[in-house]
Amino acid sequence: MPERLANRIKDRRTELGLTQAELAERVGVTRKTVNTVENNVFTPSATLAIKLAHALGLAVEQLFWIES
Amino acid sequence: MKAFLIGLLMGFGAVLAIAVVMKVRQRNMPMSVAEKADYLSTRRARMLPALAVIFLSQQATFLSTISSSAPHSADGAKISAWLALSIILLFALSTKGFWFERKEVRDLLDDENTRSNRNDGMRWGFLSSMAAAIAVYALTLFDAMVTARDAVHIVMTAGIAVALIRWGLLERRALRDA
Numbered sequence: 001m002p003e004r005l006a007n008r009i010k011d012r013r014t015e016l017g018l019t020q021a022e023l024a025e026r027v028g029v030t031r032k033t034v035n036t037v038e039n040n041v042f043t044p045s046a047t048l049a050i051k052l053a054h055a056l057g058l059a060v061e062q063l064f065w066i067e068s
Numbered sequence: 069m070k071a072f073l074i075g076l077l078m079g080f081g082a083v084l085a086i087a088v089v090m091k092v093r094q095r096n097m098p099m100s101v102a103e104k105a106d107y108l109s110t111r112r113a114r115m116l117p118a119l120a121v122i123f124l125s126q127q128a129t130f131l132s133t134i135s136s137s138a139p140h141s142a143d144g145a146k147i148s149a150w151l152a153l154s155i156i157l158l159f160a161l162s163t164k165g166f167w168f169e170r171k172e173v174r175d176l177l178d179d180e181n182t183r184s185n186r187n188d189g190m191r192w193g194f195l196s197s198m199a200a201a202i203a204v205y206a207l208t209l210f211d212a213m214v215t216a217r218d219a220v221h222i223v224m225t226a227g228i229a230v231a232l233i234r235w236g237l238l239e240r241r242a243l244r245d246a
Contacts, residue, residue, distance in 0.1 A: 025102045030109050033181035036242045042181050 006067040009038045012056045026055040074145050080152050087168055105176035108166060112177075113243055116236025120229045123157060126150050127225055150221070157228050161190060161235070185238035193231025200226035 013023055024034045029048070036042035037052065044052065053060040099107060130150065164178040204219045214222075 021102065021106065028176070029179040029181070030102075030105050030176060032106070032109050032239075032242045033179050035245065036181050039245075041242060042184065045180060048180050 003066050003068045004040065005043050005064055006040065007037065007064045009034070009052060009056065009063060012058060012063065013038075016056065023052075023055060027051045074148075078145070078149050078152075080156070083153070083156050091168060101170070101172045101176060104169075104173050108169070108173070108177055109182070109239070110243060112165070113236060113239035116232050116239060119157065120232040120236065123153060123232070124225070124229050126153065127221075130221060147217075147221075154224055154228060157232065161186065161193070161228070161231055181242055182239070185242065186235055188238060189231040189233075189235030192234040193227040196230035197223050197227030 009023075013020070018026075020034045020038070021031045024031045027034070027048070028051070033042070033044075033048075034052075037044050037048070049060050049064055053063045056063060097107075126146075126149070130146065164174045166174055166177055169177075200223045201219075204214055204222055208214055
C-alpha cells in the first residue's frame with residue numbers, strides 16, 4: 001500500500017488565524033507552495049517541513065505524519 | 069545571411085517588447101515582494117502553455133517548407149526567429165526566469181514547489197526529445213529524406229514544447245485550491 005505524508009497545516013493555520021499568504025511570507029515561499037503542501041499535492045523537503053512547523057509553533061511530527 | 073540576422077533580431081526584439089510592456093503595466097501596481105511573487109507566479113502559470121502554443125504555431129511555417137528543396141530568403145528569417153525563441157525559452161526553462169525583476173522576487177518565484185515542477189517539466193521535455201529523435205531515426209530507415217537541420221528542429225521543438233506545457237500544467241494545478 002502506498003504511503004503519503006499527511007499534515008494538519010490547514011487546521012493549525014486556521015487556529016492561529018493565518019492566511020496562506022501570511023504563512024508563506026513567514027516561511028519564505030509563495031502562497032502556491034503552501035497551498036500544494038496543505039492539499040497534499042506536493043511533498044515538502046525536510047527543510048521546508050521544519051520551517052512550516054516552526055512558523056506554526058509545532059514540532060515537525062505534530063504537523064506531519066505518514067499515512068498508509 | 070542577412071535574412072537570418074533579421075529573423076534573429078526580430079525574435080529577440082519581440083521578447084524584449086513583451087518584457088517592457090509587462091514592466092510598464094506593473095509600475096502602476098505597488099506590491100510587496102511576496103505579493104509580486106504571487107502575482108508573477110499566477111502570470112507564469114498562464115503564460116507557459118500560451119508560449120508553447122506560440123512556439124508550436126511557428127512550426128507550421130517550418131513544416132510547410134520542410135519538403136521544398138530550394139531555400140527562400142524568408143525561410144532564413146523564420147528559422148532564425150525560431151532559433152531566437154528556442155534559446156530564450158531554453159534559458160527560461162533552465163534559469164529562474166523573470167530576468168528583469170529584483171533578486172528577492174526572483175528567489176521567491178523559484179521556491180521549492182516551482183523547482184520541483186520545473187524539473188518535472190524538464191524530465192518530460194527530455195523524454196519527448198528522445199522520443200522525437202527515435203521517430204526521426206526510424207523515418208530515415210524508410211528512405212525518408214530528413215536533413216540534419218530538420219532533425220535538430222524536430223527534436224528541439226518536441227523537447228521545449230512538452231517541457232513548457234508540462235511545467236505550465238503543474239503550475240496551474242498548484243495554484244488551484246482544493
